[in-house]
Amino acid sequence: xxxxxxxxxxxxxxRSLIRExxxxxxxxxxxxxxxxxxxxxNHTDSIDHVLVRHEQGAxxxxxxxxxxxxxxGVCLVTGGPGATNTITGIADAMLDSTPIVVIAGQITTxxxxxxxxxxxxxxxxxxxxxKWSYQISCPEEISRVVxxxxxxxxSGRPGPVVLSVTKNAQVGMAExxxxxxxxxxxxxxxxxxxxxxxxAAADAINHAQRPxxxxxxxxxxxxxxxxxRTFVEKAxxxxxxxxxxxxxxxSSHRLNKGMLGMHGNLCNNVKTNECDVLVAxxxxxxxxxxxxxxxxxxxxxxxxxxxxxxxxxxxxHADIPVLGDCRKTLKLITERLLPANHGKxxxxxxxxxxxxxxxxxxxxxxxxxxxxxxxEVVDAVSRACGAGAVLVTDVGQNQMMxxxxxxxxxxxxxxxxxxxxxxxxxxxxxxxxxxxxxxRKVCVFTGDGGLQMTIQExxxxxxxxxxxxxxxLNNNYLGNVRQWQELFxxxxxxxxxxxxxxxxxLSSAYGIPSKRVIDRKDLMPAVEEMMAEDGPFFLEACxxxxxxxxxxxxxxxxxxxxxxxx
Amino acid sequence: MEQTALxxxxxxxxxxxGILNQVAAVFTRLQVxxxxxxxxxxxLPNVHKFTICCRTTEKNIEKILKQTVKKxxxxxxxxxxxxxxxxSEIAMYKISTNVFDDSESLSRLLREYNTxxxxxxxxxxxxxxxxxxxxxxxLREKLQELGCIRQFVRSGRIAVTASNAEKVSELMEKRxxxxxxxxx
Ligand SMILES: Cc1ncc(C[n+]2csc(CCOP(=O)(O)OP(=O)(O)O)c2C)c(N)n1
Ligand SMILES: [Mg+2]
Numbered sequence: 189x190x191x192x193x194x195x196x197x198x199x200x201x202x203r204s205l206i207r208e209x210x211x212x213x214x215x216x217x218x219x220x221x222x223x224x225x226x227x228x229x230n231h232t233d234s235i236d237h238v239l240v241r242h243e244q245g246a247x248x249x250x251x252x253x254x255x256x257x258x259x260x261g262v263c264l265v266t267g268g269p270g271a272t273n274t275i276t277g278i279a280d281a282m283l284d285s286t287p288i289v290v291i292a293g294q295i296t297t298x299x300x301x302x303x304x305x306x307x308x309x310x311x312x313x314x315x316x317x318x319k320w321s322y323q324i325s326c327p328e329e330i331s332r333v334v335x336x337x338x339x340x341x342x343s344g345r346p347g348p349v350v351l352s353v354t355k356n357a358q359v360g361m362a363e364x365x366x367x368x369x370x371x372x373x374x375x376x377x378x379x380x381x382x383x384x385x386x387x388a389a390a391d392a393i394n395h396a397q398r399p400x401x402x403x404x405x406x407x408x409x410x411x412x413x414x415x416x417r418t419f420v421e422k423a424x425x426x427x428x429x430x431x432x433x434x435x436x437x438x439s440s441h442r443l444n445k446g447m448l449g450m451h452g453n454l455c456n457n458v459k460t461n462e463c464d465v466l467v468a469x470x471x472x473x474x475x476x477x478x479x480x481x482x483x484x485x486x487x488x489x490x491x492x493x494x495x496x497x498x499x500x501x502x503x504x505h506a507d508i509p510v511l512g513d514c515r516k517t518l519k520l521i522t523e524r525l526l527p528a529n530h531g532k533x534x535x536x537x538x539x540x541x542x543x544x545x546x547x548x549x550x551x552x553x554x555x556x557x558x559x560x561x562x563x564e565v566v567d568a569v570s571r572a573c574g575a576g577a578v579l580v581t582d583v584g585q586n587q588m589m590x591x592x593x594x595x596x597x598x599x600x601x602x603x604x605x606x607x608x609x610x611x612x613x614x615x616x617x618x619x620x621x622x623x624x625x626x627x628r629k630v631c632v633f634t635g636d637g638g639l640q641m642t643i644q645e646x647x648x649x650x651x652x653x654x655x656x657x658x659x660x661l662n663n664n665y666l667g668n669v670r671q672w673q674e675l676f677x678x679x680x681x682x683x684x685x686x687x688x689x690x691x692x693x694l695s696s697a698y699g700i701p702s703k704r705v706i707d708r709k710d711l712m713p714a715v716e717e718m719m720a721e722d723g724p725f726f727l728e729a730c731x732x733x734x735x736x737x738x739x740x741x742x743x744x745x746x747x748x749x750x751x752x753x754x
Numbered sequence: 755m756e757q758t759a760l761x762x763x764x765x766x767x768x769x770x771x772g773i774l775n776q777v778a779a780v781f782t783r784l785q786v787x788x789x790x791x792x793x794x795x796x797x798l799p800n801v802h803k804f805t806i807c808c809r810t811t812e813k814n815i816e817k818i819l820k821q822t823v824k825k826x827x828x829x830x831x832x833x834x835x836x837x838x839x840x841x842s843e844i845a846m847y848k849i850s851t852n853v854f855d856d857s858e859s860l861s862r863l864l865r866e867y868n869t870x871x872x873x874x875x876x877x878x879x880x881x882x883x884x885x886x887x888x889x890x891x892x893l894r895e896k897l898q899e900l901g902c903i904r905q906f907v908r909s910g911r912i913a914v915t916a917s918n919a920e921k922v923s924e925l926m927e928k929r930x931x932x933x934x935x936x937x938x
Contacts, residue, residue, distance in 0.1 A: 311772065312772075312775065315772070315775065315776055315779065316776075316779050316783070319826065320826045340826060370936045370937070371932065371933040371936045371937065372826070373829070373926065373929045373930065373933060374767065374768055374826065374827050374828060374829045374929075375826050375827075376929075496824070497820055497823075497824075498817075498820035498821050498823075498824045500820075501816060502817065502820075
């Protein structure tokens with residue numbers, strides 16, 4: 189006779205997480221999640237728990253972990269304020285399609301609706317900013333709901349899932365039942381491919397004289413990097429990358445023309461409005477890419493490959509929508525492509541690269557005098573860390589400069605907050621990335637503003653000796669906003685000047701070795717010292733206070749009309 | 755200003771709590787007012803049906819449908835013109851009888867609109883009208899002119915599609931097949 193073995197909901201939760209492949213949790217305990225933390229102690233051989241210093245840090249770390257490793261990131265937090273502290277990270281993961289599961293404690297079911305201590309209707313709060321949010325109210329449903337949560341987070345267009353677990357579900361007893369979810373009838377994670385669309389897309393590309401491809405993060409999320417490579421190589425298609433798609437193929441690939449959008453490369457933005465066929469792959473025509481949509485690629489036939497039907501025709505009308513998993517759709521289209529040679533068209537990009545080099549890049553990377561530029565610091569770090577490094581950034585000028593001047597050699601090498609632009613993302617996301625890919629070097633570029641938004645995570649780095657290289661591009665300004673003030677608000681620097689602490693002293697308080705660089709001649713030695721260090725390192729580069737990120741499409745401007753100088 | 759039109763949207767979802775909130779949030783986000791909303795069981799077991807009327811632009815309606823169906827527990831969302839559906843609405847009117855007693859025009863009105871009497875008391879009568887939204891509105895306006903309405907309520911539009919094919923049932927069958935294949 190089989191006797192039911194009753195265990196606590198908390199125990200079921202942990203076992204379910206292990207079953208789903210969780211070996212890492214970023215979390216912070218509190219009253220409403222204590223039973224789960226207690227159960228976690230029995231499983232420290234299977235799950236490594238990283239104690240962060242703020243729950244927002246837990247979510248960004250889980251994001252960094254997920255994006256570096258390709259696995260689902262997991263956060264564990266208490267209810268009330270612990271839960272609400274994760275909101276920024278959940279919203280960020282939603283906009284950037286990052287698979288994370290956030291598990292938050294919740295007060296006992298009987299007390300819900302009484303304004304009990306730390307009661308927040310977290311399911312309701314997070315529904316609009318998550319892919320799925322659900323409250324677990326009894327131990328019996330835990331195993332199945334966790335299975336569903338992981339399936340939802342990582343399938344289709346990935347995204348954050350939120351589970352609130354009531355105290356009574358954590359302490360109640362039930363039997364652990366092995367559950368697996370690979371299908372939800374109301375949720376089409378793998379849309380059926382329309383072969384007519386495939387034919388139409390291939391036909392349009394085969395007839396194109398001036399084809400141009402936009403590469404988005406969907407290629408990384410769909411693990412379609414090789415399919416994408418064959419696609420562009422077979423038909424000789426030049427491509428530009430979105431911020432999140434920068435590492436789909438190496439920066440050095442001959443067809444890779446760099447970044448798109450507001451601070452992207454001039455040639456891409458000019459050619460967007462010259463091409464005859466524009467193929468968008470796993471990208472969503474964000475306004476930071478398109479500028480004014482009314483003047484965006486009007487001359488081109490637009491082919492849009494995406495797994496999310498709600499992205500098709502959302503911002504830009506698709507003449508040929510190709511719904512589906514791009515790993516499959518790219519392969520099907522490529523099979524129908526005729527080998528082509530677009531040499532003449534591709535070489536027409538070079539003139540704009542030259543113009544950008546003369547007017548922007550050479551000044552940024554090779555100044556003769558004056559203070560350090562952000563770009564030259566990024567360039568030095570990128571060269572010193574060699575192939576295989578992961579770039580993590582914060583938000584602002586530091587982010588744009590890192591994206592512009594860092595060179596990528598491997599897939600899944602850029603982790604940055606694209607959709608939300610969340611200041612404070614960098615350091616905790618870097619921690620997550622370092623745990624997700626301990627075999628790769630992780631470089632975090634941050635600003636003096638953003639660093640101070642999650643600087644408490646230095647504590648996590650200290651405790652776990654997380655081997656992240658943090659490079660602060662210190663301009664003593666909220667530089668990105670200052671740049672806009674300079675350009676669009678008559679240089680009225682309203683509250684963007686920062687009176688900063690001594691970051692090196694701060695860093696040494698956490699036992700993190702550091703270096704400050706002011707002079708150009710000290711840059712390379714300091715970078716090399718940082719790279720030689722096995723553990724964490726903090727490098728402060730004091731850069732030009734009023735440097736600008738150029739070129740730029742002014743907000744609402746037209747893609748092919750980039751500002752080159754100001 | 756882009757042109758707006760009245761749309762009837764039919765949404766099918768799982769019968770879980772909290773879905774109404776999520777569906778409504780799609781409209782709130784796009785700042786589209788819901789004119790009427792009805793939620794009920796459908797012909798399919800455990801599937802709920804929402805009939806939603808709203809006035810908005812063609813561009814918004816595509817966003818509304820796609821973003822609604824994107825909600826995990828929503829099965830389908832489609833929008834229809836009046837020609838593609840049979841629709842109906844029910845309204846109840848509570849009318850003071852003192853006006854009724856001495857008003858021949860009132861009884862003519864109630865007969866004219868084919869109302870159905872639900873209750874008669876010395877103080878008031880309750881009548882019910884099933885029909886198009888316009889009829890219901892018209893009768894309310896006429897009764898208001900007579901100054902006899904005490905209470906008024908309407909259900910919001912409910913609709914069934916006019917096509918031969920039952921799209922949701924077909925979709926559900928197809929999904930079931932995919933589900934069975936995956937479970938193997
Ligand atoms: C949480 C948050 N608050 C405000 C902003 C608006 N914002 C965008 S960039 C920026 C300035 C960032 O300054 P800093 O971190 O020093 O980076 P820099 O641009 O100087 O490199 C601000 C305030 C934001 N993106 N995120
Ligand atoms: Mg700054």
